[in-house]
Amino acid sequence: MSRFSKFVSHLMVAVGAFAWSLEAAAASPSLCAQAGAIVGPLVCVETAHGVALAGDAARAQMLSDLAEGGVARFTANFGQRPAPYAIVEGANALIPAEKMEALRTGGFPAALPWLSETVFRQQQEQSIRRAVTAQLAGRPPELIETAVQAGLAQIKPERRDSIERAAVPHELGHMWFRVAYWPAAPLDGNQHYGGPSPDWLDEMAAVLMEAPDMFDQRLKQFSERYASWRANPDAADANVKLLLDIGNFFAEEHPAAAPVKKLLAARSAVEKQGTVVMLTGDEASKIADGSVRFYQQSAMVSRYLAERSGDPKVLNRIAQAFARGETLDQWLANAERKGTLPRDLKAVQADWLAWLEKRILAERPA
16 A cells, blocks of 8 residues: 555545445435435445445445544544545446546545455456566466466455555545645646655655554564664665665655556556556565565654654644645754754764664563
8 A cells, every 4th residue: 555545546433423325315414425426326334534435334334444543543643633535435346536536526535446345356357467468478378367367366355454454544644644734735646645745754644544553563574674684784685774764764755656657657448447556466566675665664753753752743743844845854953842853864864773773672572
């Protein structure tokens, strides 16, 4: 699971939540009526922060719950209310891009198209069909179709649930972050996330929006990879070594940026009509190699910055510095309080490794 949400989307508590048919509420001045006038009749759940629209009430409520969890985490990490959101799930097709843009300009800056079960299966089939067709080029069509259907049979319902629990608040996090600190910046198709932030900071904002158990899983996976490296440094692959290089993390482009751009450029005419792309199999594995490391690193570095600075909302101050034109080096050196965080990047690298050593040793069972 922008921007990287161009790959996914081009893929605190609920207050006064309620659901009803937009057709029956067309005269109401509510957020649901406002969104429904743009996207058409869907079931809507409204909160103080935004709306979730879907083909049935259960789906709309589920999407709203995921978004509201993200709202609470955005407030906790950045100290401010996120921009109004609209998650829209068409029952049998993706909501057209022009309607999503109308939502963004019509009061819902964080507008996210989402995938119903039908569309999810369509996206999965397209991805599997691409991979199988490439692997079995020149073979009989019947063989290719059999392989595609076998791949579809392997898709488990729980995979979709896991994707949604991570991706819905994650993708909203990208939007909330950009709007909060660069509200006037137009989306730039040449940049990975579409906004002016460095990739590490934008990705960190999104990872922090994920459900706590999923965020904790990223920390656990980082710790396991670190422990494996420490036990046998010579056997570590390139991604494990990069995991420990905080300077590279602060400087690099998201590892999925280049392969995603290449994949998007190669889509069929039918696929280009959609605003969400689902990847499976070899496609997903290739893109995931570096991305998983980047997400794990985002989670752990967020903890490092918060602990060393003594400020749980330190990312708010860092984002404000970037928004006013500072670099990370300049922010580290400026007069703001930093706790025990070193004042230059070279010292940060040494301190980061020392902090990791202490933290991960403390996690080991006695």
